[in-house]
Amino acid sequence: MTTRFLHVDLDAFFVEVCRRLRPELRLVDLLIVGGDPRGRGVVQSASYGARAFGVRAGMPSAEAARRCPGATFVRTSFDDYREASRTVRRVLEEFSPLVVMAGLDEGYLDFSGTDRLHPVSLLPVAEQIRERVRAEAGLDCSIGIGPNRMVAKLASDAAKPRGLVEVREGWQEGFVAGLPLKALPGIGPKTAGRLKSLGLTEVWQVQAMPVEALETLIGVEAKVLKRRAHGHGGRVLRGRQETRSVSRETTLDRDTDDLARLERILLRLAAHVASQLRGAGLAARTVTLKLRHGDFVTITRSQTLPAPSDLDAEIIGTARTLLRTAFEEVRRRGRGIRLIGVAATNLTEAPLADLFEPPARTRLRQLTSAVDRVRERFGFEAAQPGSMVKRRDGD
DNA sequence: TCTGGGGTCCTAGGACCC
DNA sequence: TCTGGGGTCCTAGGACCC
Numbered sequence: 554m555t556t557r558f559l560h561v562d563l564d565a566f567f568v569e570v571c572r573r574l575r576p577e578l579r580l581v582d583l584l585i586v587g588g589d590p591r592g593r594g595v596v597q598s599a600s601y602g603a604r605a606f607g608v609r610a611g612m613p614s615a616e617a618a619r620r621c622p623g624a625t626f627v628r629t630s631f632d633d634y635r636e637a638s639r640t641v642r643r644v645l646e647e648f649s650p651l652v653v654m655a656g657l658d659e660g661y662l663d664f665s666g667t668d669r670l671h672p673v674s675l676l677p678v679a680e681q682i683r684e685r686v687r688a689e690a691g692l693d694c695s696i697g698i699g700p701n702r703m704v705a706k707l708a709s710d711a712a713k714p715r716g717l718v719e720v721r722e723g724w725q726e727g728f729v730a731g732l733p734l735k736a737l738p739g740i741g742p743k744t745a746g747r748l749k750s751l752g753l754t755e756v757w758q759v760q761a762m763p764v765e766a767l768e769t770l771i772g773v774e775a776k777v778l779k780r781r782a783h784g785h786g787g788r789v790l791r792g793r794q795e796t797r798s799v800s801r802e803t804t805l806d807r808d809t810d811d812l813a814r815l816e817r818i819l820l821r822l823a824a825h826v827a828s829q830l831r832g833a834g835l836a837a838r839t840v841t842l843k844l845r846h847g848d849f850v851t852i853t854r855s856q857t858l859p860a861p862s863d864l865d866a867e868i869i870g871t872a873r874t875l876l877r878t879a880f881e882e883v884r885r886r887g888r889g890i891r892l893i894g895v896a897a898t899n900l901t902e903a904p905l906a907d908l909f910e911p912p913a914r915t916r917l918r919q920l921t922s923a924v925d926r927v928r929e930r931f932g933f934e935a936a937q938p939g940s941m942v943k944r945r946d947g948d
Numbered sequence: 949t950c951t952g953g954g955g956t957c958c959t960a961g962g963a964c965c966c
Numbered sequence: 967t968c969t970g971g972g973g974t975c976c977t978a979g980g981a982c983c984c
Contacts, residue, residue, distance in 0.1 A: 587952085588952065593950085593951080593952080594952065595951065595952050595953095596952095597952080610984090611951080611952085612949080612951085613949060613950055613951050613952095614952095615950080615951095616949040616950075616951090617949095619949075620949095655983090655984075657984080658984080659984080738982090739981090739982070739983090740982090741981060741982045741983080742981090742982090743980085743981060743982085744981075744982090796955090797955080797956065797957090798954090798955065798956080799954090799955095800953085800954065800955075801953085801954085802952085802953060802954080803952090803953085804951095804952060804953085839976085839977090841977095841978095849950090849951075851980090852978080852979085853977085853978060854977085854978085855976085855977060855978080856976095856977090857975085857976065857977085892952090892953095894953085896955095899976095953984105954983105954984090955982105955983080955984085956981105956982085956983080957980105957981085957982085957983105958979105958980085958981085958982105959978100959979085959980085959981105960977100960978090960979095961976105961977090961978095962975105962976085962977090963974100963976080963977105964973100964974085964975085964976105965973085965974085965975105966971100966972090
């Protein structure tokens with residue numbers, strides 16, 4: 554069976570969702586969605602007007618404001634982005650029974666085995682999709698078509714903005730030949746730098762090189778790189794698999810080595826993680842604390858519990874123990890802490906009631922259910938462990 | 949210029965077991 | 967007394983993606 558995929562990528566998604574919601578922004582050309590430029594935030598998305606000034610996603614907001622002084626910084630709630638994304642997905646589902654969103658602003662459609670229906674090109678279908686997305690969601694998109702997922706995505710990159718690019722079976726090797734290696738999936742800044750130091754920056758260079766020669770240069774990763782450089786990658790479209798981790802982290806306004814303050818923040822993060830686990834019907838065996846120093850050196854400390862847990866008290870208690878244990882070492886480094894986070898991993902489905910559970914744990918579970926009910930009615934902040942409540946004598 | 953937050957996957961060493 | 971090899975689990979760190 555011949556395989557064909559469409560990759561639909563919304564253009565400047567976060568910016569355009571904000572524009573949709575606030576009509577007064579429609580005539581504003583220089584828009585940036587991201588953190589406060591006076592703080593430690595980064596750019597999430599920039600309008601094409603702002604991109605002309607060199608503003609890019611991931612860039613510190615302060616830098617973006619310097620490069621594009623006339624830019625307006627905006628943002629909206631996550632729910633608004635999610636709602637827009639759902640609308641787009643519903644449109645895509647009208648065109649293929651197999652649609653997998655790969656984030657809020659992009660999705661794949663499987664058109665494998667549709668040769669009789671669309672014998673030559675999928676461009677007319679892509680055209681219709683683009684029009685329907687525009688009409689239903691009010692958003693522009695770019696669409697790539699390819700014999701595998703990787704090529705479809707690279708084609709949509711080449712199509713931006715508002716374009717359509719089709720790479721037919723047999724054309725993929727020539728199509729990727731003209732791309733830089735860093736355009737390939739899995740080639741991030743580190744790997745691109747390593748390859749560059751070996752004189753490799755373009756896909757065609759890897760195509761021309763025997764796999765043995767590549768192996769002596771970069772080792773075991775040679776085979777994977779070689780396959781991608783020849784335009785292979787992802788001929789099946791799988792739906793999302795189960796959640797592997799649940800986490801919350803936050804970057805502080807300024808670095809601190811105040812243990813009490815870090816603990817209060819950590820408890821709130823851990824409570825959110827536990828609450829999200831319960832909401833998803835999951836329990837975690839491993840709790841991981843993450844700390845990033847002022848100089849960006851990041852450490853993690855984790856502990857695996859004897860049994861999976863989804864209870865605030867247990868997740869919080871484990872996280873706090875990890876912080877207290879790690880803190881001596883943190884102080885010694887003397888660089889302050891800029892980020893603190895908690896992750897729950899090693900997830901299983903929440904266990905059913907245990908007849909032999911110790912009474913203390915039963916009470917804990919009952920308390921947790923009560924907390925959940927209060928939060929459902931009055932919001933998350935309405936119910937907190939006592940030690941999380943900010944004291945009157947300052948932070 | 950000074951670097952978010954939520955994820956996934958991979959590697960590697962050590963403990964422990966057979 | 968010295969030493970196999972494989973498998974699994976745990977921990978720490980890192981690259982990458984959106």
